[in-house]
Amino acid sequence: KRIVVLISGSGSNLQALIDSVHQQHAQIAAVVANKANAYGLTRAEHAGIPAQVVANTDYASREEYDAALIRALDAYQPDLVVLAGFMRILTPGFVAHYAGRMLNIHPSLLPKYTGLHTHQRAIDAGDTEHGTSVHFVTEELDGGPVVLQARVPIFEDDDAESVAARVQQQEHRIYPLVVKWFVDGRLKMAEDSAWLDGQTL
Ligand code: GRF
Numbered sequence: 001k002r003i004v005v006l007i008s009g010s011g012s013n014l015q016a017l018i019d020s021v022h023q024q025h026a027q028i029a030a031v032v033a034n035k036a037n038a039y040g041l042t043r044a045e046h047a048g049i050p051a052q053v054v055a056n057t058d059y060a061s062r063e064e065y066d067a068a069l070i071r072a073l074d075a076y077q078p079d080l081v082v083l084a085g086f087m088r089i090l091t092p093g094f095v096a097h098y099a100g101r102m103l104n105i106h107p108s109l110l111p112k113y114t115g116l117h118t119h120q121r122a123i124d125a126g127d128t129e130h131g132t133s134v135h136f137v138t139e140e141l142d143g144g145p146v147v148l149q150a151r152v153p154i155f156e157d158d159d160a161e162s163v164a165a166r167v168q169q170q171e172h173r174i175y176p177l178v179v180k181w182f183v184d185g186r187l188k189m190a191e192d193s194a195w196l197d198g199q200t201l
Contacts, residue, residue, distance in 0.1 A: 001183045002029040004078040006069075006086040011040020012168060013084040013105060013175050018047045020176035026183040029076040032069070034088055050076075056088065066094040073098075080182055083137065084175070092139045100189040102137040103182065105175050107167050109149055110135060114142035119160040119167065130154050130163055132171045134178040136189040145194040147187065147201060150174050 003026055005014050014031060021028055031044035034056045044051035054072045059065035065088075073081060083104040095102070108118040110133040122130040131151040138144035150170035154163055181187040181196060188195045195201065 001026040001079040002077055003027065003080045003082055003179065003183075004029055004073050004076050005031045005040075005044075005082045005084050006073075007031060007033045007038050007040035007084050008035050008087040009038050009040065009085050011038065011043045011084065013171055014040045015043050016172035016176055017082065017084070017179060018043065018049070020180070024180050024183050026080075026179070029078060030073075032072055034086070040084070062089075062091055063093070066091045070094060070097055080179070082175075082179060089141060090137070095137055095139050098137070100136065101182075103134060103147070103175075103178060104137050104142070104144070105132060105134050105171055106142045107132050107164070107171070108142075109133060109151065110142060110146050117160075119163040122154060123158060123160060123163065128154055130167065132167050132174065134174055136194055145189055145192060145201070147178050147181075147194045147196070148174050 005028055007014055028049050030050040030052060031040060032052050032054055033041050036053045041051040052072060054069050056065045059068060081098045081102040109131040113121050129151055131149055133146050133149045135146045136144040152166040152170055186197050193200045
C-alpha cells in the first residue's frame with residue numbers, strides 16, 4: 001500500500017510512521033507539507049522519501065489550494081492519506097476525494113476539545129485525564145469516526161508543554177498501529193463509524 005503523509009511542522013508522528021513502516025506491507029510514497037520550513041521535510045529526506053512543498057500562500061483560495069494538493073497527492077497514487085500535524089482546514093471537495101482513506105490524529109479525547117490549544121483547554125477545565133484520538137477524516141472538523149484513543153493523566157504541576165509531551169508519546173504508539181490496521185485491510189470507514197475486523201468500533 002502507498003501512503004502519503006501531510007505535515008505542517010515538526011513531524012514527530014511522521015517519524016514514528018517512518019520507523020514502523022518497514023515492518024508493514026506499505027511504503028511512504030511521499031511527504032507533502034504546506035510550509036517550506038516544516039522540519040518533517042528534513043526527516044523525509046533523511047529517510048529517502050520524496051518530500052514536496054505545496055505552499056498554501058501560493059493560492060488565492062482554499063478551493064484552489066486543495067485542488068493543487070489533490071493534484072500533488074494523486075501523482076503518488078495513495079491508498080491512504082495520513083494527516084500528521086497538518087494544520088489546515090480541508091474543503092468538502094478534498095475530504096470527499098479521499099473519503100474512507102484519510103486519517104488524522106487529534107490531541108484530545110474526542111469528542112472533547114476539537115480545534116486548537118487542546119492541552120491548555122483540558123488543564124483549564126480541571127481535567128485529570130487527557131489524550132489523543134486517531135480518526136477518519138470527514139467534513140466535520142475533528143469530527144470523523146474515531147478509530148483508537150490513548151489516555152494520559154494530567155497532574156497538578158503540569159503545564160501545556162508537559163501534557164503535550166505525554167500525549168505525543170502515546171501518539172507515536174497508536175498512529176502506526178492504526179495505519180497498520182488500515183494497510184492490512186482490517187480497518188474501514190462506514191457511514192458514521194469505523195469498523196475493525198468487521199466489528200463496529
Ligand atoms: C500532534 O500532536 C497531533 O496530534 C496534532 O499536531 C501534532 C503534530 O506533531 N494534530 P508532529 O508534527 O507530528 O510532531
